[in-house]
Amino acid sequence: MFYRLTKFLLFTFLFCLLGQNIFALSDVEEDAILRDFAWQEFIQLPKEKRPTVGVTLSAGALRGASHIGVIEVLSEAGLPIDYMSGTSMGCIVGALYNAGLPLEHLQDLVNNINTSYISKDFNIGGILKYLFAEKLFSSEEFQEFIDKEVGSKNYEDLPIPFACVSADIKTGEKVVFDSGPLSLGVRASMNLPGVFEPVEYRQRLLVDGGIVDYMPVDLVKKMGADFTIAVYALPNFAGSKPNNIMGYVLRIGDLRGAVLTEDSEHQADFVILSRVGEIGSSDRSKTSLAIEIGAASAYQELPKLKEKLIINGVNYVFK
């Protein structure tokens, strides 16, 4: 102990003699000081004096609940969101957030999600028809549910320009909703093929957009975003086998999604991966955990995201 103390004192004395600060900050600590300072300046800039930001939320069924955690972290950090897009669960979360639902309420909704919110056919009769009469479930209830939550809003009423993706099962085309009734586009975007009846709309038969564009980064770019952030609820299928028909349908979506997102990830300026792979796509008991993982993943990436944005807007921050 005495030896250690003597060594420490001698060390301190020598450094003091040389006039150096032995408690100097590391590069990482210095970076953090500048980042915190510059970020506060950046977020106070008016929209026209900084790069505009677009956020895209991926599909991912109930894993996509993680988007709520991500949005919370981004908005509490003061990130200005100028444009948004989403597919399937990403569309639901984006639409409800954008329509002004408090994040706490959104968390409650997802954590207490009930099949009756989605379809009136989720009962014995409906299941028998599905199995023996090959009649798909209706998702009309879901549209009513969205209308009830947001008060029959249109896309044009949203404070942040928003678009979501659906697919025409007849032609394989990508159908973008960015105007008209919000609830219709949201329903079409999450309308799982093989489970729900396609939504008939303007000569089209619409199903879940995840099969054509799992993470529509291009939409926010087209809307005018200078800087795009893609949020991906990462699936993990390594070694696991789906437990039921729904599991298989969702797995196909995830596999297709994994291929499609490769391109979207390259298009984005920044990607936040929510590591929710261990959570099943239809596991209702783990939505709360998914939200938590989303928040933690975004918070971990936040310093890097701030740095990238500040560098993009450097001329405005350091005039």
Place this chain on the structure above:
Amino acid sequence: MSLNKILSLILILLFLPLQSKAFLGLTSRFDQKHKITAAREAYTNGNYQEAIEIGRKFLSENQEAPKRRIRRIYLVLGDAYAALNDYDHALLTYNEALEVLPKDVGLNLALANLYYKTELYDKSIEFYNKVLQLDDDNSKALLGLGRAYLKIGFLSKSRQYFKNYLDQKKEKDNSVYFDYAMANFLSNNQNIALEYAQKAQKIDENNPDIYFLTAKIYRNLKENEKADNNINQALKLSNNRDDILLTSLLWRAYKQETAKDVFKEIKNYQKQNPDSQLAVFIEGMSLLTQGKKQKALTIFRKIQDVNEDSFIKEITKQILKNN
């Protein structure tokens, strides 16, 4: 020999084995208590290794001991390992204890606290939640959850648990006020953050971190004079701690009225910290604010000569590229 005596003798002979068993049990209980006390005393006196040895021996020799004693010895063992910074063994010990006593609040809490200490925040959240399932208003678990969620950045949950804790506990605790203020500051709830930072200041007037946080809150609220007063107080109390000093200089370098003074101060700082890239950046920044653009760019070029990649280097690279 009378019949009474014979009967008494028979009775004594009949009960003798039971009595001896009871006697042995009594000595065994006494021995167990003695060992637990010895382990606890060794721990209290800082003889952690001795406490561990007693504890391990106890567990190997007294597998049938009552659960309350096993619990006590596991707690001593876990605490002793943790005191020696042997967190792997401490975690193993508490986990082992929970296999025997899965519904023990104290053990779940000890494990949650240890996970928090070892920065395994998701696991600490899991075990704090288990504590709340067993004891729904356990204040230590509420506080632990507030802090763990603050660490992982799930701030709405963090604020919620801190609030529950503060509603429940009436006594003043400056560290909780500080953490709650921090959770609100990071969530951009600056008014609540200020309220609790000031509460923390009232309890501890000599804590530079509280003044530093208060200064940042005031700056976000655009009350620059109050921000400056608080950061100056933080500097005074911390004897010019580097992070506070550089933040203060950066703020002043960005302001027209103070940029000139910063230039001299940062030069002094650089004498003691020749490797500080941020100091060079602040020097350049103060020149830029004074309108001396070319001189500022010359200073920024110095940062480009440094080998290590950093955010500061990237920022200056971009500034130079755009000019």
